[in-house]
Amino acid sequence: MASSERENGPAHGDLPLAEAVAALQSxxxxxxxxxxxxDVTRQCLVLVLDGDPQRRxxxxxxxxxxxxxxxxxxxxxxxxxxxxxxxxxxxxxxxxVSREPTGRIFSPDxxxxxxxxDLILTRILTLDGCEEGVxxxxxxxxxxxxxxLHGTNREDxxxxxxxxxxxxxxxxxxxxxxxxxxxxxxxxxx
Numbered sequence: 001m002a003s004s005e006r007e008n009g010p011a012h013g014d015l016p017l018a019e020a021v022a023a024l025q026s027x028x029x030x031x032x033x034x035x036x037x038x039d040v041t042r043q044c045l046v047l048v049l050d051g052d053p054q055r056r057x058x059x060x061x062x063x064x065x066x067x068x069x070x071x072x073x074x075x076x077x078x079x080x081x082x083x084x085x086x087x088x089x090x091x092x093x094x095x096x097v098s099r100e101p102t103g104r105i106f107s108p109d110x111x112x113x114x115x116x117x118d119l120i121l122t123r124i125l126t127l128d129g130c131e132e133g134v135x136x137x138x139x140x141x142x143x144x145x146x147x148x149l150h151g152t153n154r155e156d157x158x159x160x161x162x163x164x165x166x167x168x169x170x171x172x173x174x175x176x177x178x179x180x181x182x183x184x185x186x187x188x189x190x
Contacts, residue, residue, distance in 0.1 A: 068140035086124040122151030
């Protein structure tokens with residue numbers, strides 16, 4: 001479960017920073033010091049501090065694309081906030097069901113007959129939509145859809161849109177992200 005983070009951070013020019021900053025300003029009325037950007041086109045998560053991209057990790061967003069609809073299977077767009085950080089003391093590979101640790105630790109050789117099983121592992125960052133009618137409210141509420149950033153047993157699929165709506169990260173990467181952010185920090189999905 002090797003980390004695939006780029007230590008020196010991404011180049012500014014390849015990210016939709018201006019679009020994300022405009023969304024933050026419009027929705028929150030300010031640009032926070034610390035926030036996360038999920039770039040669906042590039043399948044990456046970026047930590048932004050004081051307007052400067054600092055770290056970048058590969059992700060897997062929804063195979064169904066950007067869509068906030070209740071049964072869409074899509075990754076919801078727009079501005080969200082981290083509602084909860086779950087599993088901060090859990091061991092790497094801890095399996096979660098209904099946001100609770102099961103006591104099982106994932107190992108690829110333990111599930112040889114179930115390669116397509118989609119597990120939620122290691123850490124969970126729950127997301128709460130901030131935009132009524134976009135990712136919050138009847139029929140498209142990110143919180144009610146249980147949209148998370150979480151570790152995955154399918155690290156081989158990172159960099160491709162194959163999830164069921166959540167944002168999947170490598171297990172070491174979700175530990176790093178969870179340690180770098182706080183509840184309430186914004187997450188912009190573009």
